[in-house]
Amino acid sequence: MVTDFNLTSEVKDNSLIIKTSGYINNNGGEKIAEEFNKHNKDTLKRVVMDLKDSKLVNSIGISYLIEIIEKLNDVNGKMIFVNLDPTIEKTFTIMGLFQFAEKAESVDEALSK
Amino acid sequence: MNSNIVERLALQVDSFQEGFEILSGAKNVQEMGKRFARILRGNFLISLVDIFYKQNPDGNWNLIYGNNANNASCLNVTQSDNLQINYNVNEKVKICVILPLTDKSLFAVTIGKKLDQSDFSEFDKITLQVFLQLLANAYQSFTNRRKEKNLIFELNQRVLQLNSLIDTGIDLAKFENKNLLLELAIERAAVLTDSSTALVKVISDDKQIDEKIFPPNFESAEIVKSENKITSSFVYQDKEYNFILANKESRSGTASYTDLDQLLLDAIVRQVSTAIENEFLHQQSIIKERIEQEINVAASIQQMIIPTELPEIKGYDVAGINIPSREVGGDYYDCINLGDGRYAFVIADVTGKGIAASLLVNTLNASLYAFLNFEISLTELTDKLNKIIFTSSPSDKFITFFIAVLNAGTGELDIVNAGHNPILLLRSDNSIEKIDAGGVGLGMFDMGIPYEGQKVNIKPGERLFLFTDGIPEAMNENEEEYSDERLEKFFLENKTDRAQEFIDKIVNDVRTFAGNTEQSDDITALYLIRKY
Incomplete structure (x- = not known):
């Protein structure tokens, strides 16, 4: 699968911070899910998705994000999106992601939620 | 079924209900299998339970709970649409179940001995069937929820697609x-x-x-x-x-x-x-706007060379008009005081209109003023003008030009007509003399053919009428021309006291004739009356 997607991650205060760049498509979604699954979701309070360098997301990428949100919600964790491009924010709103996930202006703000 | 079993089953209703809720709460098939195994172990006091699943009858069994994958060997699907239960399959497997589901997938369960080594009773068998039915119902509920979730996702996706299309249209337009x-x-x-x-x-x-x-x-x-x-x-x-x-x-x-x-x-x-x-189209409109601005500039320059007032000539009355059909016209007229009681009357018409015509008119005007300062004959002047216009205009552009120099004292007119329509001189005896001696239009050829001059004398009461073809060729709604005949008749029948009055009347007559038809060509005229 062709991609320009990359991610970096760090764990801070029981929070997994994933910073992405590029198109969140099947490949991007898969990589995010793999990164999430590497960590013990029972100990994660939150996953912070920093999408500052991702301007495009398709429905396959969204389905991966929903899956992670559901897994987090099962263990009372939450996903928080930060640095959302207006187009992506509108996309997530229409797809109903913010019914189960949150958004914040910055990573610091997300970690304080 | 005897009444004892019915009574015992009735006491189990709550546990059946609880079992259904446990099974329905599963997030996926694996979890559902795991929960079902726990229910069976709790109800039948058994240690060995294996749960298998396959997505279609032709697929392979996947062990989703338990450790005995080889128990799949006893799972032979004979009737894919019906529940199959076999008892006492072998020494280890006491019950073997194949449960077909609504989406053609199948669950299978293999159950070992009871912990107390007793056989499965009739009550156990009926209870197992009830639990299997609960599993099938929970699975259907699970697939319905999944379908509902997928449907909501797809609906949201359609809304997103529609919204994105609208947004994309707006963004692209920017x-x-x-x-x-x-x-x-x-x-x-x-x-x-x-x-x-x-x-x-x-x-x-x-x-x-x-x-x-x-x-x-x-x-x-x-x-x-x-x-x-x-x-x-x-x-x-x-x-x-x-x-x-x-x-x-x-x-x-x-x-x-x-x-x-x-x-x-x-x-x-x-x-x-x-x-x-x-x-x-936006770029085109910007270009058009710029051209219109340039035309406006050209029009203002053009207006500067059209005289705003004509010289007063003792014993004569003169008036003129120029009405361009577009912003910048290709017609030109002038009356120039040459001194010594001499006056030059000029009328010209460039083929075409717009900026190109305007530039040629300006060239003609500048050249004419320059040559009028020299003591050269009108034919020589016209020849020089022809050379200049020929070299400074494209091959499809030329100028029809008429010049008459009046000696106001004697009434003598020295005339050259370079391709212009005949100029009309109304004599005292009501005859109209047409003056057309000269040669071809300026800029048409440069073959050294000399222009011919003509001398006429205008007497008191006589009138000279210079005009461009915008008057006789003015069209009405029936695409009929005003015509030379109507023009000559009007010229003959309207011997006004003042030159300006004649100009006003003929312009009015042309406009009345044309009606609502848009003016297609410039209208230019010069009218001279010798009073005494």
Whole structure:
């Protein structure tokens, strides 16, 4: 699968911070899910998705994000999106992601939620 | 079923209800299998339970709970639509169940001995059947929830696609930079159709190719040769725009493009086409506006060379008019005081109108004023003007030109007519003399053929009428011309006291004749009366 997607991650205060760049498509979604699954979701309070360098997301990428949100919600964790491009924010709103996930202006703000 | 069993089952109702809720709460098939195994172990006091699942009757059994994968060997599906239960299958497996589900998938359960080594009673067997039915119902509830979730996802996706189409149309309309516009279009089209890659190839008339690729690091040749793709294209201003979306994604890898994908791509491509066309028209309107500004400047320059007032000539009355049909006309007239009681009357008409005609009129005007300072004959002057206009105008442009120099004291008119329509002189005996001696229009040829001059004398009461073809060729709604005959008749019948009165009357007569028909040519006239 062709991609320009990359991610970096760090764990801070029981929070997994994933910073992405590029198109969140099947490949991007898969990589995010793999990164999430590497960590013990029972100990994660939150996953912070920093999408500052991702301007495009398709429905396959969204389905991966929903899956992670559901897994987090099962263990009372939450996903928080930060640095959302207006187009992506509108996309997530229409797809109903913010019914189960949150958004914040910055990573610091997300970690304080 | 005896009443004892019924009574015992009735006491189990709560545990059945609880079991259903436990099974229904499972997030996936694996979890449902695991929960079902716990229910069985709790109810029947058994240690060995294995749960298998397969998505279709032809598939392989997957062990989703338990450790005895080899127990699958006793699972032979004979009747795929019915529940199969076999008891005492072998020493280890005491019960073997195959449970068909509504979506053609199957659960299978193998159960070992009870912990107390007792046999499964009739009550146990009936209880097991009830639990199996609960599992089937919970599974159906689970698949319904999954379908509902997928349906909501798809509905949201359709709303998103519709919204994105509208947003894309708006965003594309904002772009003045065509490269950014094409990049945005292929990005949006790729996202809307879950495509991995996209390409737009712009082929110019001279076969020059410009490409935009998404993602930018991808090879366009790979996209072109992909077998999983859709295309759409349009041609505008001799450029062919070819859009390709390739490698539609799914969670399992790739998917086939649908008719909806093609519709979405076509819709975005139409928006691109409209945006490019609108941008072109916008640029055209800017150019047009600039040209109109230049025409206005030219018009103001042109107006400066048309006299605002004519000299007063003792014993004569003179009046003139110039009404351009567009902002800048190709007609010109003047009455120039040469001193020594001499006056030059000039009328000219450039072929065509607009800025080109205006430039030639200005050239004529400047040259005429320069040569009138020299003591040269009118024919020589006209010849010099011809050379200048010939060299400074394109081959399809020339000027019809008439000049008459009046000696106001004697009434003698020295005349040259270079291709202009005959000038009319109304004699005292009511005869009209047509003056057309001269030669070809200025700028038509430069073959050294000399212009001929003519001398006439205007006597008291006589009138000279110079005009351009905008008067006799004025059209009415029936596409009839005002005509030379009507003009001559009007000239003959309207011997007004004042020159300006004649000019006003003939302009009015032409306008009355034309009615609502738009003026197609400049109207220019000069009228001279010798009073005494």
